[in-house]
Amino acid sequence: xxxxxxxxxxxxxxxxxxxxxxxxxxxxxxxxxxxxxxxxxxxxxxxxxxxxxxxxxxxxxxxxxxxxxxxxxxxxxxxxxxxxxxxxxxxxxxxxxxxxxxxxxxxxxxxxxxxxxxxxxxxxxxxxxxxxxxxxxxxxxxxxxxxxxxxxxxxxxxxxxxxxxxxxxxxxxxxxxxxxxxxxxxxxxxxxxxxxxxxxxxxxxxxxxxxxxxxxxxxxxxxxxxxxxxxxxxxxxxxxxxxxxxxxxxxxxxxxxxxxxxxxxxxxxxxxxxxxxxxxxxxxxxxxxxxxxxxxxxxxxxxxxxxxxxxxxxxxxxxxxxxxxxxxxxxxxxxxxxxxxxxxxxxxxxxxxxxxxxxxxxxxxxxxxxxxxxxxxxxxxxxxxxxxxxxxxxxxxxxxxxxxxxxxxxxxxxxxxxxxxxxxxxxxxxxxxxxxxxxxxxxxxxxxxxxxxxxxxxxxxxxxxxxxxxxxxxxxxxxxxxxxxxxxxxxxxxxxxxxxxxxxxxxxxxxxxxxxxxxxxxxxxxxxxxxxxxxxxxxxxxxxxxxxxxxxxxxxxxxxxxxxxxxxxxxxxxxxxxxxxxxxxxxxxxxxxxxxxxxxxxxxxxxxxxxxxxxxxxxxxxxxxxxxxxxxxxxxxxxxxxxxxxxxxxxxxxxxxxxxxxxxxxxxxxxxxxxxxxxxxxxxxxxxxxxxxxxxxxxxxxxxxxxxxxxxxxxxxxxxxxxxxxxxxxxxxxxxxxxxxxxxxx
Numbered sequence: 084x085x086x087x088x089x090x091x092x093x094x095x096x097x098x099x100x101x102x103x104x105x106x107x108x109x110x111x112x113x114x115x116x117x118x119x120x121x122x123x124x125x126x127x128x129x130x131x132x133x134x135x136x137x138x139x140x141x142x143x144x145x146x147x148x149x150x151x152x153x154x155x156x157x158x159x160x161x162x163x164x165x166x167x168x169x170x171x172x173x174x175x176x177x178x179x180x181x182x183x184x185x186x187x188x189x190x191x192x193x194x195x196x197x198x199x200x201x202x203x204x205x206x207x208x209x210x211x212x213x214x215x216x217x218x219x220x221x222x223x224x225x226x227x228x229x230x231x232x233x234x235x236x237x238x239x240x241x242x243x244x245x246x247x248x249x250x251x252x253x254x255x256x257x258x259x260x261x262x263x264x265x266x267x268x269x270x271x272x273x274x275x276x277x278x279x280x281x282x283x284x285x286x287x288x289x290x291x292x293x294x295x296x297x298x299x300x301x302x303x304x305x306x307x308x309x310x311x312x313x314x315x316x317x318x319x320x321x322x323x324x325x326x327x328x329x330x331x332x333x334x335x336x337x338x339x340x341x342x343x344x345x346x347x348x349x350x351x352x353x354x355x356x357x358x359x360x361x362x363x364x365x366x367x368x369x370x371x372x373x374x375x376x377x378x379x380x381x382x383x384x385x386x387x388x389x390x391x392x393x394x395x396x397x398x399x400x401x402x403x404x405x406x407x408x409x410x411x412x413x414x415x416x417x418x419x420x421x422x423x424x425x426x427x428x429x430x431x432x433x434x435x436x437x438x439x440x441x442x443x444x445x446x447x448x449x450x451x452x453x454x455x456x457x458x459x460x461x462x463x464x465x466x467x468x469x470x471x472x473x474x475x476x477x478x479x480x481x482x483x484x485x486x487x488x489x490x491x492x493x494x495x496x497x498x499x500x501x502x503x504x505x506x507x508x509x510x511x512x513x514x515x516x517x518x519x520x521x522x523x524x525x526x527x528x529x530x531x532x533x534x535x536x537x538x539x540x541x542x543x544x545x546x547x548x549x550x551x552x553x554x555x556x557x558x559x560x561x562x563x564x565x566x567x568x569x570x571x572x573x574x575x576x577x578x579x580x581x582x583x584x585x586x587x588x589x590x591x592x593x594x595x596x597x598x599x600x601x602x603x604x605x606x607x608x609x610x611x612x613x614x615x616x617x618x619x620x621x622x623x624x625x626x627x628x629x630x631x632x633x634x635x636x637x638x639x640x641x642x643x644x645x646x647x648x649x650x651x652x653x654x655x656x657x658x659x660x661x662x663x664x665x666x667x668x669x670x671x672x673x674x675x676x677x678x679x680x681x682x683x684x685x686x687x688x689x690x691x692x693x694x695x696x697x698x699x700x701x702x703x704x705x706x707x708x709x710x711x712x713x714x715x716x717x718x719x720x721x722x723x724x725x726x727x728x729x730x731x732x733x734x735x736x737x738x739x740x741x742x743x744x745x746x747x748x749x750x751x752x753x754x755x756x757x758x759x760x761x762x763x764x765x766x767x768x769x770x771x772x773x774x775x776x777x778x779x780x781x782x783x784x785x786x787x788x789x790x791x792x793x794x795x796x797x798x799x800x801x802x803x804x805x806x807x808x809x810x811x812x813x814x815x816x817x818x819x820x821x822x823x824x825x826x827x828x829x
Contacts, residue, residue, distance in 0.1 A: 107536050108530065109533065112526060116522070129252050130255070130256040132250070132259040132263045132507040133248045133505075133507055134503060134507040136271075137245055137246055137502050137503075137504050138168050139500040140245075168247075169238045171273065171274075182265075183225070192261070232262060237251075249266050249267045251507070260508055264506050267507075274500065274501050293480050296476060297477060300470060303473060334446055340439045341439050347428065354425045354428045355425055370420075374413040381409055385403060546763050553757065559755070559781060559783055560611075561783060561784050562607035563607055565600045566789055567759075586636045587665075593644070601637040605638065619720060620638075620782075621746045622635040622638065622753075623770070624756040624758075625755075625769070625770045629756050636661065636733075638731060638754075639695055639729075640695060647694065648694050648726075651690075652673060652730060652732045653697070653699050656700050656701075656735070657707055658735070667690070668688070670702075671685055672700050672701030673698055674700060683719070717749065734747070737755075738769055738770060744776070744779065747779035757785070759788050759790065
């Protein structure tokens with residue numbers, strides 16, 4: 084979440100971008116406003132007329148029955164219906180009806196334009212070019228007038244209602260009102276025509292279909308009657324049930340006969356397999372019982388005789404012969420009776436079997452008859468259902484034919500679903516152009532586009548301009564902002580400062596804003612390190628002509644003005660210029676000392692600034708980097724630090740040669756000079772990385788040539804104009820300046 088301080092900082096940054104790019108905003112806004120004014124001067128006045136039409140989804144319920152065209156009650160159907168009507172209002176069919184109603188080819192208010200030279204030339208060329216008759220389409224006479232109607236027509240639905248505004252735009256107020264009303268009338272006429280044409284077409288279709296259905300119903304009824312007679316189907320609905328009842332009855336009799344056959348077969352089988360004397364019929368036979376009684380009596384008599392006599396006794400033998408004869412007679416009679424019983428049971432079984440077989444055949448015949456009757460009944464029912472369905476359709480069509488015949492007679496009543504609520508009247512004032520609206524709108528749009536252009540230019544611009552950008556992209560504090568010399572109030576409206584004047588600005592004009600900014604740098608430098616201020620300082624830049632030498636001279640000057648003994652060293656052995664700023668010689672200096680051709684006392688020169696000495700570069704050597712990266716240079720630094728309180732070295736650009744990195748690695752601190760609106764972010768990052776590679780101590784960044792709109796201390800800003808005696812009072816204000824610088828750093 085963004086804190087209030089960060090939000091305020093972003094707002095200030097946006098505002099600074101708009102102020103810095105205000106020329107782009109004004110240019111774009113002026114162009115848009117000018118184009119808007121030019122358009123207002125060139126455009127023709129246009130009038131707008133509106134006809135209010137109500138469109139219902141269904142027609143009035145004049146009749147109790149429903150019409151041919153039905154409506155979909157769903158929301159999708161609602162939306163689709165009205166979208167369809169809006170398209171119909173803007174269709175060529177409605178436009179043609181409107182053009183014909185007003186007779187546009189001969190309408191007195193129709194604006195007629197004579198064709199220009201270009202149109203006449205193109206028409207002549209089209210007539211001159213050969214065209215095949217097969218591909219030549221006949222021109223539509225009403226085509227241009229239909230296009231004219233559609234060109235100015237628009238449809239504006241009224242929200243949350245069934246109303247729609249038919250709007251027409253035209254340079255003539257009376258013509259646009261007439262055409263809006265003509266379109267509304269043409270739409271209502273088109274809707275009625277479409278509705279009742281559909282009804283009439285449906286009526287014709289129903290008439291043809293009714294005749295066809297009548298013929299079909301007659302044919303089906305004849306087929307049904309012939310089928311019923313050929314199949315001998317009773318007209319009642321129980322014919323199939325009678326056949327099924329006969330099958331059920333015969334099946335019950337057949338089951339009884341089968342049970343009898345099984346019973347007789349069991350009795351016959353039992354009679355054949357049973358001992359004749361054990362058969363009930365034999366046992367219960369009177370003759371057998373009589374013979375059995377005789378045998379028993381003879382056996383009893385013989386047993387009594389055997390108690391007295393032996394078996395060979397004559398009386399015993401006589402009884403024995405009688406007993407055997409009785410037994411034979413009993414056996415013969417028993418077998419004869421058993422044979423008669425088996426024969427009778429067999430006869431019963433065969434009679435039962437014959438009955439079962441006869442009833443089985445009868446049952447199968449009845450089943451076949453029932454199935455045939457069922458099939459015939461199904462076919463008959465199908466034919467009968469087809470006849471009934473066709474007759475029902477015929478009755479429905481006859482009813483609908485009568486309804487549509489009555490509905491088609493409502494055409495003369497104009498009982499449609501659309502009506503005109505308010506007819507269009509000629510407008511009294513044009514709808515466009517509207518200078519009171521379009522000019523402020525053009526200005527507003529121009530300002531928006533200008534702001535967009537400003538932010539676009541700002542995002543495209545990759546140079547460093549503000550302290551916040553330096554700290555955001557480099558992660559290094561900005562020790563001072565050196566304003567542009569053109570913003571100095573002492574020269575505002577007069578000639579610009581010269582290079583020599585700027586170099587010694589802190590000496591010649593100590594009360595100027597430039598001198599004050601260098602004193603700010605001095606204060607920030609003293610507070611940049613905990614404990615003590617760095618005594619040896621390298622002033623470097625990314626590339627040439629970023630104000631590095633000017634900052635080094637003025638920094639050394641304000642350090643000397645603070646009472647310190649300062650040595651300014653021109654370490655740029657490739658393009659030296661510090662001696663020219665002070666008007667001194669360059670015959671001997673750093674290069675001659677490092678080559679052993681001059682002593683330090685001979686190389687160092689006194690400047691016009693009190694307590695400030697200059698060690699010029701000397702003649703340009705062939706090997707500057709080797710001289711600076713030598714033990715002799717390290718010895719020189721020790722010597723000058725023993726003699727001076729502060730040593731300021733003006734180095735060569737970091738990204739051009741290696742001299743600046745060599746010097747930065749040997750001093751206690753380095754200042755990186757960045758020129759506002761010139762030094763790119765990539766160059767500053769490369770310079771910082773180069774200093775890190777040599778383990779140089781980067782104290783901070785000096786933003787040179789900054790656009791200054793006032794002095795800033797914390798959140799309060801103020802301007803001041805130096806007075807004539809400000810130089811005399813500069814010493815008295817020095818403690819307050821240092822306090823202000825301290826507040827800024829905090």
